[in-house]
Amino acid sequence: MEQQHLLQNYGPRDLTLVRGSGSWVWDDKGNQYLDCVQGVAVNALGHAHPAVVAAVQAQLGSLMHASNLYLLPTQMKLAEELCGAMGMDAAFFCNSGTEANEGAIKFARRHWQDQGKAGKLGILSFTHSFHGRTYASMAATGQEKIRKGFGPLPEGFRILPVNDSGALRAAVNEDTAAVIFEPIEAEGGIIPMEPAMAQALKEAQARGVLLIADEVQTGFGRTGEMLAARALGLEPDLITLAKPLGGGLPLGAVLLKKSIADSIHAGDHGSTFGGNPVACAAGLAVLGELRREGFLADARARAAKLRGELEALVTRKAANGAPWGPVVGKGFLTGFRYGGDLGAFQKACREQGLLVHRAGQDVVRLLPALNISHEEIGELIDRLEKAMVE
Numbered sequence: 536m537e538q539q540h541l542l543q544n545y546g547p548r549d550l551t552l553v554r555g556s557g558s559w560v561w562d563d564k565g566n567q568y569l570d571c572v573q574g575v576a577v578n579a580l581g582h583a584h585p586a587v588v589a590a591v592q593a594q595l596g597s598l599m600h601a602s603n604l605y606l607l608p609t610q611m612k613l614a615e616e617l618c619g620a621m622g623m624d625a626a627f628f629c630n631s632g633t634e635a636n637e638g639a640i641k642f643a644r645r646h647w648q649d650q651g652k653a654g655k656l657g658i659l660s661f662t663h664s665f666h667g668r669t670y671a672s673m674a675a676t677g678q679e680k681i682r683k684g685f686g687p688l689p690e691g692f693r694i695l696p697v698n699d700s701g702a703l704r705a706a707v708n709e710d711t712a713a714v715i716f717e718p719i720e721a722e723g724g725i726i727p728m729e730p731a732m733a734q735a736l737k738e739a740q741a742r743g744v745l746l747i748a749d750e751v752q753t754g755f756g757r758t759g760e761m762l763a764a765r766a767l768g769l770e771p772d773l774i775t776l777a778k779p780l781g782g783g784l785p786l787g788a789v790l791l792k793k794s795i796a797d798s799i800h801a802g803d804h805g806s807t808f809g810g811n812p813v814a815c816a817a818g819l820a821v822l823g824e825l826r827r828e829g830f831l832a833d834a835r836a837r838a839a840k841l842r843g844e845l846e847a848l849v850t851r852k853a854a855n856g857a858p859w860g861p862v863v864g865k866g867f868l869t870g871f872r873y874g875g876d877l878g879a880f881q882k883a884c885r886e887q888g889l890l891v892h893r894a895g896q897d898v899v900r901l902l903p904a905l906n907i908s909h910e911e912i913g914e915l916i917d918r919l920e921k922a923m924v925e
């Protein structure tokens with residue numbers, strides 16, 4: 536049935552999930568898995584978090600959808616709280632990461648046009664990045680396999696080598712509208728931005744280039760901070776968020792500094808579903824939890840424990856000449872390099888009741904819930920080790 540009526544763009548899948556609670560999911564045969572994929576970094580609070588479920592249920596019973604023709608209290612509250620938490624001035628809501636990046640690119644170009652600089656429309660990005668599957672986001676994505684076969688792509692995009700600060704300095708000119716970057720390139724292989732590159736981005740910004748931080752995967756607590764770009768000392772002009780923002784419901788956002796927001800006028804952009812009250816209610820519940828005193832500090836401490844145990848594990852295994860390590864990433868966007876067959880390893884993990892993801896060519900990616908417990912981290916290491924032996 537699956538092969539007959541679902542487009543086969545995701546390839547064959549053979550695990551049917553029917554239920555989730557916290558860090559655990561169950562398949563249709565009753566098998567239980569420790570979930571370190573969490574909907575690909577979406578369920579920051581794990582499955583079926585009571586605060587998210589209660590917020591969604593309450594909102595469902597009052598107003599499910601009304602469109603952006605009207606003011607919606609949950610959407611206004613989320614905009615206010617998000618801007619407060621992220622140090623930004625205005626929010627535009629959409630439904631996904633690619634749509635957020637698409638919006639940010641439009642806003643950047645529109646800003647310069649509004650300033651009388653219509654020729655300033657170049658968008659720079661980096662190899663190994665992933666910004667999404669719609670046309671502008673795809674044009675900015677620095678992976679040939681994502682773009683191949685879909686041309687012609689929109690004009691004005693240029694992809695530079697990642698972490699090559701000299702290439703960025705040389706590429707920036709008066710026609711450059713913006714640079715879009717991931718503070719840690721997640722899908723492309725968990726590649727962190729080096730300090731020299733962050734410095735070159737700051738210089739570009741000082742030369743009149745807008746910085747668009749794609750925090751779709753890194754933001755909202757995943758790396759232990761609200762925003763990974765700030766940890767690099769960057770002050771983006773535009774920030775894109777999605778994945779965890781809606782607590783499991785589709786919700787994306789572009790956050791803008793006032794100077795950019797002032798360039799966007801009625802009718803310039805929009806979305807029917809964006810900022811849907813139910814998704815925003817879920818978002819408020821997630822944000823409330825992330826901002827609870829001690830939550831992020833606690834998540835950082837547990838991520839540090841996971842990192843220490845992962846390092847000990849891969850060091851132990853690599854000592855036998857096996858292709859494990861090093862450990863990569865930050866916070867709960869983590870994992871380790873593996874010089875073997877990633878698909879086979881994922882399968883071995885699954886047989887041990889553990890779901891893991893991959894990144895780039897050779898990274899086993901772990902994206903646990905930010906509230907995974909100490910015991911569950913122990914369980915994760917145990918199951919990983921058994922899968923490695925396998």
Ligand SMILES: Cc1ncc(COP(=O)(O)O)c(C=O)c1O
Nearest residue numbers: 631632633665666667751752777
């Ligand atoms: C950094 C980043 N940007 C954008 C996207 C695209 O998000 P979506 O799949 O919601 O369109 C992703 C998805 O993995 C991502 O990791």
